[in-house]
Amino acid sequence: MCLSSVCHQSVISLSSVMLPLKEKDKPIVQKLLSAGCCARCILRFCCVRVQAAYRQPQQDTLKELQAFICDTENTVSEAPEEPPTKRVKLEPSGTDAQSEEDAAAVTLKEEESSVCVLCLGILHQFCGAPQAVKVRSHTVGHVQSVTYSRSRTVGHTQSVTYSRSGTVGQSDDVIQVKEAFKWIMQGLVAKELGRGVAVSAFEVGVEFIHEATDSDCHFLASACPDCFKPTKNKQVRRMAVVKALEKISDARFLKHYPCPPAQPSSCCSLQDVQCVHVSVFVAGRYNKFCRSLPQTPWVIDGERRMESSVEELIAAPILSAFRADGFNFSSSGREDVDVRTLGNGRPFAMELLNPHKSRLNRAEMKQLQETINKSSEKIRVRDLQVVSREAMSRMKEGEEEKTKSYTALIWTQKPIEREEITFIDDIKELTLDQKTPLRVLHRRALAVRQRVIHSMNTRFLDPHHFYLGLKTQAGTYIKEFVHGDFGRTKPNLCELLKTDTDILELDVESVDVDWPPAIPE
């Protein structure tokens, strides 16, 4: 009887968005309404994908839902025998004389003050214009529209989602809180920015916390210890919760977790709003002309050993040109601190984190290259260009099959004559068995790797020195081939020349990776 009065009211003020609900959704809507869910969460669990339904005022949705469950008399009587909550029970002061307007007013007021058991308030308290303004004030500095928003909710929301989907819907079809939040906020933010929202390069991260339910998921750690590895990464932790929830049986879950969950007394709070530009990737090739420059910062026991590094010399000007917050450097292999990289250089790529500039024109790119070239005598760069994330993987593709060319300055213990070393020039496709070198054993697993030296050539210098040119499979340890590494590399140059040999200098002459594409001057 009380329900029908609401139904009557709702039918009158039916809003423009027609909810695509089916007969089978009725018990779900009824159950969730009585469990204390907000209107938007009910849409989520009815798997409604119409974005406009989430964007309309939530009071309108609520009225529509109430009208929906009242549509046929028998559905109401078929409802699960859960006690109706205060929200559905509309008997202000218990008088029938109360007007329908009053009844409706009470519904809405109660709706505003109670916190949804599923989204903890994210979809009703945080989806208003003030939040959009907040998001906007974070974005105007970047003068772009916002397309993507992420919400990370505490585990509570996730687990309830799962417990609920087990009983009322297909978990795959249930709309996630973050998805619904995104749809609502896109509408609001677009309105605030005064323009449409299209695909853009920005991500807005929105983080919520809810202290009261923070420990809700702790029982999962004992239910599924394998799912949880120590991590500080929130994304990884959230995935562990999802995994554990998938593994745990319904019976076990319900033993630990009330269904429906208790009504939270407070809404979660907005922890942080961040707007970041998606990463920009820059690639090129570098030369290194110095024998005392590591590729990456060299830190031993927290103490810095070399004043600079290839990575830092290249990154500093690029970071400032793109005004990025940070970077991630990778290259096609790497050279030792005392090895030079000559010729066309070594391919490298950098991920620029949250850049404030995403493109450079040809002239600017050339200018940047020149700035790097002039910043130090130790390095040079060429073929500098912006590339896609996907293209970057080409650098690592088939790395083992690529060839590299080197020049090594060799010392021999026994005096040698010019003709004594020429036989080396005729050696082709020499296969080496290389045990992991002693010098890298502390960071690499012990293994025997087979590598091929495709060809070699010699240039006599004096009775104790000659230059050895090598063309090898990538990943060959050249120093170990020369001195033998106490017999750990076989065959080796000492064996071939029947004398102790050592390597005095090493240069990389070429890294045969045809990426990134050469840029004509």
Ligand SMILES: *[C@@H]1O[C@H](CO)[C@@H](O)[C@H](O)[C@H]1NC(C)=O
């Ligand atoms: C740097 O790249 C590695 C490998 O691609 C990735 O695992 C790591 O998260 C990246 N770091 C940052 C700060 O993006």
Ligand SMILES: *[C@@H]1O[C@H](CO)[C@@H](O)[C@H](O)[C@H]1NC(C)=O
């Ligand atoms: C930077 O140095 C490299 C290597 O010497 C050279 O190929 C390139 O043209 C230089 N670029 C500029 C803009 O100076």
Ligand SMILES: [Zn+2]
């Ligand atoms: Zn909700």
